[in-house]
Amino acid sequence: MLVVMEHGATDAQIARVAEVIREMGYQARPMPGAQRTTVGLVGNDGRVDGSQLEALDGVAEVIHVSKPYKQVSREWKPDDTLVTIAPGVTFGGPTIPIIAGPCSVESEEQIVLAARQVRDAGGAALRGGAFKPRSSPYSFQGLGREGLALLALARRETGLPIVTEALDEDGAHRVAEVADCIQIGARNMQNYSLLRTIGRLGKPVLLKRGMAATTTDLLMSAEYLLAEGNTQVILCERGIRSFDPATRNLFDLTAIPLVQKLSHLPMVADPSHGTGLRDKVIPMGRAAIAAGADGLLVEMHPNPEKAMSDGGQSLFPDQFARLVRETRAIAEAIGRSLAAPPGTAPSARG
């Protein structure tokens, strides 16, 4: 950590900063410059809170050189973490699973059909929301516990593991009874109570990047999960807020190699929310794999025109089959392969 003093800071102000650093238990190393003096804090293991230093007289800025996270970093664990949500469905290794399914679970017929279509096309896991965070209180909020039961049924019918979202503490316990991987949505990325609760449940977690989250913020939120003892964490890029209304979000694919260099955790991409436009899901799914994504999360509906939510960005089943074919070609071009659906031969092709 570096404390940059204002131009014209007095010797007494500089000495006070050094004193506070020493009181905090670290070494202080002042470094006079041509324009201003900087005081280095030496010994930071990533857990120093700089706000006390920012408050001192004569301080212009506190610059963090050490990363503010710890257990999620490559410094803590250099090797890639593999997260396995079902036999053969592993994130972070050479094979790449594709998770697909409708935005919401709507009925037995819908979710079982969707699961079959996902599996037949080559998807490795089923997504579908039972608890839905909706911006309007008047919109469909999901089937709740009934939706979870239908997801369990779809798994029995197809063998696909289930990824589904939890919105609150009570829901997290219910979701954990059914899901193979618990999703934390973008709006809850900094809901620290929920992160702590889910961190303790002992299930793999898929953590989506918040709409205003930097990659550092995303890693800090993952740190909450690891601090509770859960290392089975998959990160997910799903687009951030930007100024161009042409897409629902701005899909930040550079975040993938960026985070993979900083952290040992696997990172997947969601081109459905990342673009919000059905006809951009295939090209951007290809791009995500080319950028190095460890998986995809995609919305597909047996009949998007009848979807109760997100119909406009959901793929038709035949489009999903095309997505699998095209991303498989990209994966092979970079020396990886797609994960096969559980229970199928790994060489099966959609």
Add this chain to the structure above:
Amino acid sequence: MLVVMEHGATDAQIARVAEVIREMGYQARPMPGAQRTTVGLVGNDGRVDGSQLEALDGVAEVIHVSKPYKQVSREWKPDDTLVTIAPGVTFGGPTIPIIAGPCSVESEEQIVLAARQVRDAGGAALRGGAFKPRSSPYSFQGLGREGLALLALARRETGLPIVTEALDEDGAHRVAEVADCIQIGARNMQNYSLLRTIGRLGKPVLLKRGMAATTTDLLMSAEYLLAEGNTQVILCERGIRSFDPATRNLFDLTAIPLVQKLSHLPMVADPSHGTGLRDKVIPMGRAAIAAGADGLLVEMHPNPEKAMSDGGQSLFPDQFARLVRETRAIAEAIGRSLAAPPGTAPSARG
């Protein structure tokens, strides 16, 4: 709601859109244009979910003409809502309360001293966090229930009403036992489970704008509170994410007159988080009042250099007194006045 068809959409596609609109229970009004056809949906009361229409073939875009919120709007209730959190401390009327206090409750001595300083300078309510959302799991997370007890003590000593944040369902019930106004923080603005829980508690609520929230998003989240029957809602601008690292957030003061025109709810501003820089709090507090804010929420600490969080943006007590003097002059210049601390004569001056 207007459904814009793609250039070259077929008659069959246009007819299908009209048919779906009628199936939804509304009237369809096609309007051919020089470049493309638009189909109007007539009869929307603000609760139509357009995603089904977006999914139809040949649809380029769905444009919302009706506002997606209802009970928070001026159309629903033309007159300003007044929110009273203690006798004489009312938001939305001619007098403007200033809420101040430390980021976190740290000790009895600290919070009681802070409360006295707030009151003596002319502040009308005390803020202070017992439950703190921190980006690092290793940072100080607040004193919890003990912090609530200390806030209650500070109220007994000074008469100032208490504004404090709840982070989760369990905490919301505890906070409701003590607080005069429950704060929902920026990171939880779209935590819909928490919004519903707090909406049912029957206490005034201060809802902060999320870092990536549009003003429409903020109003939609407030709609969750009103949909639970709670109309005692104060909105708060506290800065959004932007590209200039010179300030912690980008303080969007235009949001104040914008929201006040669209909604009957009062709106206050938080220049401490809005700027993140102690020496910008006074000028931007003045600017907020000049823009029409119905109150301020400000961080002040008896000794910012010793603060356990947000020391760098907390005012010193004498700076807070200056803030009150200067914002009073601005309030009077626009024909309003500052609310006096409860139990003091309204003409008292700091």
Add this chain to the structure above:
Amino acid sequence: MLVVMEHGATDAQIARVAEVIREMGYQARPMPGAQRTTVGLVGNDGRVDGSQLEALDGVAEVIHVSKPYKQVSREWKPDDTLVTIAPGVTFGGPTIPIIAGPCSVESEEQIVLAARQVRDAGGAALRGGAFKPRSSPYSFQGLGREGLALLALARRETGLPIVTEALDEDGAHRVAEVADCIQIGARNMQNYSLLRTIGRLGKPVLLKRGMAATTTDLLMSAEYLLAEGNTQVILCERGIRSFDPATRNLFDLTAIPLVQKLSHLPMVADPSHGTGLRDKVIPMGRAAIAAGADGLLVEMHPNPEKAMSDGGQSLFPDQFARLVRETRAIAEAIGRSLAAPPGTAPSARG
């Protein structure tokens, strides 16, 4: 300047960084940390280009401690710069000039009437575009040289000094013959050829912040003008790009006290472009003055319904008179006053 090495950088890589710093003519000061080593570059006067250091092996990041600008900074010149564009119309001192007028000069009748309305209401300078940067090549592009002649006529009729924009080298010379202050628009803030040309013309300049410009970027562009020997520079906040479509731009009023602390140059605000909404111009004009702006730049049209550009954000004449009255009250509340129109008694009130 601080060169932060990657975790695990070798001694040879650190030595190489120090060697390159010394080759550049500065001192190198390595500082080992718990997680990573930082190498300080000592002696930077604000003109070191860090890109060579960024390219070295083992370098994670280059952090700029010295400001990259020089002559615009308070370190270079501690006292406020006053920019006088006509007798009595000075920016940066205790009195605050308001510049107003139509987006475009459209006719003799329009511009002379507008100038009289500006002057009668208490405005101190006339704005109006002769050369207009328009996003569509098919939109009205301004009257050009004829527009400049009409501005000169309006000045003769009212005594108001003229602020008008130049778009290119040829136009800059023509504008300099007529204008009292040459405006550089937001889209040209980083048109360095234009900055250099205008820097040499010896006229006061009003430089608008670009839509994606940080405050540092704005100051760097001003540095181009000062580097050509022109210190008569007024900066202008006019809103930046953000994600909320509710306003045309996001009006960043915190930039005003921020830049005023870093630089000796005066800074004004343009609430017309800053909001893009006529009914937000008055509250945000008040807020700008309360934040400490050294002037306002406002669009007013004798008949906004007939305006050839920006009609929707232009004030009606009676609204402009109200703006002057309300900002005068704010200015007086903070111990400043509005500049009177040239040739009128300073106590005149609109």
Add this chain to the structure above:
Amino acid sequence: MLVVMEHGATDAQIARVAEVIREMGYQARPMPGAQRTTVGLVGNDGRVDGSQLEALDGVAEVIHVSKPYKQVSREWKPDDTLVTIAPGVTFGGPTIPIIAGPCSVESEEQIVLAARQVRDAGGAALRGGAFKPRSSPYSFQGLGREGLALLALARRETGLPIVTEALDEDGAHRVAEVADCIQIGARNMQNYSLLRTIGRLGKPVLLKRGMAATTTDLLMSAEYLLAEGNTQVILCERGIRSFDPATRNLFDLTAIPLVQKLSHLPMVADPSHGTGLRDKVIPMGRAAIAAGADGLLVEMHPNPEKAMSDGGQSLFPDQFARLVRETRAIAEAIGRSLAAPPGTAPSARG
């Protein structure tokens, strides 16, 4: 174009809007809704300026249904435009050219060596700046005319066509004498005088997206070039401003399929500026091709540690060779191929 009236707009206000639309030469079609009335403007060919309507009493918003551009749109020309800058080097068809070279031309030795390395690795064109837009007036500004002469020499030595930037009118004429394709940089995307000048020069143009430009803004700027009669325009995504400081810009790859659907012009991507990080150029170059880019623009320097600008994001020659190999594999996976350097057999591989 749709004019949305405020809730509570009077019949007279609605009638006035309809009247103004008819005065403008179009048909007006009022459509009453449950919450508010909308008035459609029928007959817009993409050139209606809505600002006059925005100014009318009772108008809440003007919504553009027609695109504001014309000649760049697929409605104007459905088939892809092919832009050929040298024999065999065509953008917009099945083969994909890679343009590479240093940020700045620095010396004969440097640029000729760079050109050979580009060609030997499989690049199809040479980039290199003679006129450099630099944020600091004290940074190296390019070799100017001497730099152009060195580029011409490098072309004679290698056969590679030249892409280089023009900053102003005078420079544009000089650049046109040498370059095979004139680049307009991000900072000048809305420098309309420069767009008009370059539009008249009759040379292929590469137009980079501005840092705050929406995809619509980019297409509007291209419209300026086409309006001058030049259809040989290549668009370029190079990253936009966002809130995460981890990368220099936010590389918006979704813009590629988005623009390709709206426009017939080819679109390339610049992963060097798009990320600002050398080790992200290869994965994001692969991702750009997977998303459908019609070419790449990449910074490569024979010795990045000695580069006079952008050293930190420039590839080493062996990294560039790897980029070519990996993007070739991606191109083939989606049924395209890389363009060979001019004069070599198309099957040559780097």
